[in-house]
Amino acid sequence: MMMANGVDAPASNSSPSKTFHDVLIVGGGAAGTTVASLLKRRQPGLDIAVIEPSKDHWYQPAWTLVGAGAFDVEKTRRPTQSFIPRGVKWIQRRAIGFAPTENRVDLDDGSSVSYGSLVVALGIQLDWHKIEGLEATLGKNGVSSNYRADTAPYTWKCIREFQGGRALFTQPAMPIKCAGAPQKILYMAADRFKTRGLNADMSFFTPGAAIFGVPFYAKALDKVVASYGITPKFGHNLVAVDGLRRRATFDVTIDGKTTREDSGFDFLHVVPPQSAPEVLKGSPLADAAGWVSVDKQTLRHTQFSNVFGLGDCTNTPNSKTAAAVRAQAPVVAANLLSAREGSELQARYDGYASCPLTTSVGRIMLAEFAYDGVVTPSFPIDPRVPRRAYWWLKKSYLPSLYWQMLKGSLGPDWHAARTFPEAVPAIHP
Structure with missing residues (x-):
């Protein structure tokens, strides 16, 4: 199959032709796709497969703008295939069970796939x-x-x-x-x-x-x-x-x-x-509430050392946003490779998330924060003030950054803990 630019597109199968992969990623949304791209960039020869049933990938953060008449919904959809990295196997099936003691994931067609390392990125239900x-x-x-x-x-x-x-x-x-x-x-x-x-x-x-x-x-x-x-x-x-x-x-x-x-x-x-995806609830990977149980900093599973989780499906106490995925993905990629080499896990996720709060059609309060509510804005100006510049950021820059993120280009990260006066400034939505 050829893509629009004439480059060979990665193939997908309804069932896996190979039953073992060095790295198996369950979930091909923002989190899973970004990790796959980062791993391929760092180790091009790594054997990676992604389990993802959906043929379309949606930029969901823009749906709020769609609802306000400020964005075209069709511009939020692109083919999943266009973001599967070259050399990564796309298994277009649905995962129905996890057997981490046997390093195996079961699929909805009755087949199963084994792995050396597992990344769970199934999103939220x-x-x-x-x-x-x-x-x-x-x-x-x-x-x-x-x-x-x-x-x-x-x-x-x-x-x-x-x-x-x-x-x-x-x-x-x-x-x-x-x-x-x-x-x-x-x-x-x-x-x-x-x-x-x-x-x-x-x-x-x-x-x-x-x-x-x-x-x-x-x-x-x-x-x-x-x-x-x-x-x-x-x-x-x-x-x-x-x-x-x-x-x-x-x-x-x-x-x-x-x-x-x-x-x-x-x-x-x-x-x-x-809630957590149904396939996770009651699985060996889940905590009592059904979320993938991971260390909140290293994102490695609390019980299985070759399993990592990120995105909305984990029990990390952060806001579930695309910005959180962007901060978590390089941590998972780095720590997974370290674990495979038997090295100490050094990458840490600080709980960063960003929530561009549209306070009107044209202004945004850019809320950025980390674990324990620590205020971590990217810019050294009071983030509680709604600004027109952030509207451009939300409507034009962030969609482009998102699509590039899926290909492993994360863009700049300037967030840092900063202090501001306790008094709330004048607010003009």
């Missing part, structure tokens, strides 16, 4: 079914979500056609991928409504007790919420949706007591509950 009635009404009746490529454009349709009334935005219990995404569309919708002079009764529902998990940024976001007149609803967890009646049902937990509450809506944006 979206549990739409856990909200009663949601799947039946998603994408119609004013109910949408930016967590799916097929419904993100409907979010924009709902915002564009909104004529006033009640607009509800929900966030499930953590962990979720891109913890700031539920708020990003909230603020951009508020900005769109404000520009049109609409009378919008907007509420943000979250099971948590604060608007954001890092207090340094949460205090600034409280000002953003107040500036738009948005009502925060803490301790609220969406459990059911009736699209035809335009009713949303929440479990409300206050002081340890839970009651049930209904709320009508004209527009409802839902973020689904999320």
Whole structure:
């Protein structure tokens, strides 16, 4: 097969023709593909295979912009094959089981693959079914979500056609991928409504007790919420949706007591509950909650020395973002090669993640932080101030950086622990 540029494309098989690989990577999303590319760059002769069933690769961070009418959803999709590094075997199957004591992964066609080293990068599972009635009404009746490529454009349709009334935005219990995404569309919708002079009764529902998990940024976001007149609803967890009646049902937990509450809506944006992939739950690789159990700094498995994990599927206590993957991938690549050589693992992941919070259509608060909420911005200016330059970063630079990351080009990394005055600066979303 030939790619558009005339270069031979890597081949894929529906089942593996070879049953052993030096390195086996389960998951060909952002994390798995980036690690494969980094390993091939460092050791071109290394025998690597990637297990990934999907033919399309999606740049999911842009779906929030799609929902706000600021990005074309088709520009977020590219063929998976175009990012599988030359010389890496693409096994286009689904993993259904792990046998780490036997160095084996079982596939959905009944075959299995053995390995010398294993990288688990399976992402996170979206549990739409856990909200009663949601799947039946998603994408119609004013109910949408930016967590799916097929419904993100409907979010924009709902915002564009909104004529006033009640607009509800929900966030499930953590962990979720891109913890700031539920708020990003909230603020951009508020900005769109404000520009049109609409009378919008907007509420943000979250099971948590604060608007954001890092207090340094949460205090600034409280000002953003107040500036738009948005009502925060803490301790609220969406459990059911009736699209035809335009009713949303929440479990409300206050002081340890839970009651049930209904709320009508004209527009409802839902973020689904999320959990570890089903194939990991109960596997020898998982902790009690189903996540791959790894050392939070070296990213090596806590029990199996030839297994590494990264991305959304692990139990590292960091925000699950593409920026975290970008910081984790070189750590996994370096430590995996060290482990294969019998050397000490020297690379360390500091918990870095980045969340470009779109506080309006045109401005972004660039939240960057590491483990324990340490503020680690890339630039020595107050990151709580929404800036137009960061909008360009989010819309133009980061998508390009992402596609290059998959090929092993990580770009500059300037994040560092910095201190700023405790007082929140003036906020203009």
